[in-house]
Amino acid sequence: MTSIVVRTPGGPEVLELAEGPIPEPGPRQVLVRVEASSLNPIDLSARAGRLTAAGLMPPMPRFGLGWDVAGHVDATGPGATRFRTGDPVVGLRDLLFAGGAHAGYVVLDEPALAPAPVSVPLTDAATLPLNALTADRALDLTGLEPGSTLLVTGASGGVGGFALQLAALRGLRTIALARPHDADRVRGLVTGEVVTSSDDLGPAVREIVPGGVDAVIDAAILGITAHQALRGGGVFVALVAPFAPPPIRGTRVVVQEVLADGDRLAELAKHVDDGALTLRVAHTLPLERSREAHELLEKGGVGGRIVLTP
Missing domain, CATH: 3.90.180.10 (Medium-chain alcohol dehydrogenases, catalytic domain)
Structure with missing residues (x-):
């Protein structure tokens, strides 16, 4: 072999x-x-x-x-x-x-x-498997209900793209941070708006969602820069433990650790066949x-x- x-x-x-x-x-x-x-x-x-x-x-x-x-x-x-x-x-x-x-x-x-x-x-x-299970578990960790707001950084990447598509299936309003040359493609996945620069990310997101979003999935590993877009008491999901920001303003910071889950992977495969995941x-x-x-x-x-x- x-x-x-x-x-x-x-x-x-x-x-x-x-x-x-x-x-x-x-x-x-x-x-x-x-x-x-x-x-x-x-x-x-x-x-x-x-x-x-x-x-x-x-x-x-x-x-x-x-x-x-x-x-x-x-x-x-x-x-x-x-x-x-x-x-x-x-x-x-x-x-x-x-x-x-x-x-x-x-x-x-x-x-x-x-x-x-x-x-x-x-x-x-x-x-x-890896990226979709990561995105799916990250969404579970946010605990968001339909109608809640979610910022996804790294939205043009594998985890970020799946997170946007799965969030739409859950009825969430999504704000995406994507590279400028990927913005048009990401707009086809997002249910809210696309931001194309991490400079002043917090103020930019808060102009779209006054007070800040309910949760952040930080696929771009921006740490505190992305945390500034989060409302007080919101949930921040980090994908890499060393880059998780401190839980300031009463926020809850959790680190997503992916695990093999064939049953959930089977559901994600069905979403591919249904056209909900690309x-x-x-x-x-x-x-x-x-x-x-x-x-x-x-x-x-x-x-x-x-x-x-x-």
Whole structure:
């Protein structure tokens, strides 16, 4: 089996194409033949050693990359009964010490998997799990009721885009912060208005929503800059713990930690088939071009997701 591994953290040049045995599923586990796996910023952080330095990942002599999985069930372990061989599935690998999804095969716990959406290719479906589950859980943490106001920063990115679409399904009024060249596309997702600069973000949002929004999902990791748009007593959802602002003015600051949830992922896949969630793929590259994929993502401005295929 081919996989991407890292032995010594560093730049894209440390990525290795390695060969190894196909893993075997254990009790209540499923072996997935990977058709596609998207590249995420957390993969860049793991490769560079930032997760280990932050204590989020144990030091290891070798580790794999990749969280998102889209493929077909190849085998099931004892007690795994939800899927049959050949079923198209999507899933999330949320254990940093387990084998990565940038590989030909990956073993996942059965509850981490869901039927793949049927309306899109698996290369597109591979962009769903991590970002959509992150956005969905972030919205749950806001506790907002229909009609409430929500600011989403980083609205042109994967998490931000899903957050806007899912917020619309929940009846929320959304304000989006997006890059100027993405503003027109984001206006098609937002139920309120689009702001195109983080300069004076608080005053700009408060002109739209007097008193401030009820909640913020900070996908752009702006911290206190985005917090200024929040009303007193509102909820701020941070995606990266070290950049969470202090809970001033009686606000509640929570950190979203994504987890594999096959049942919820199945609902999100249905939203894709219903047309309520759109998926954007910018580049599809083979594992052999992983270094190029990492360079593209680090450069930024890709305009969609980067997907790797075995």
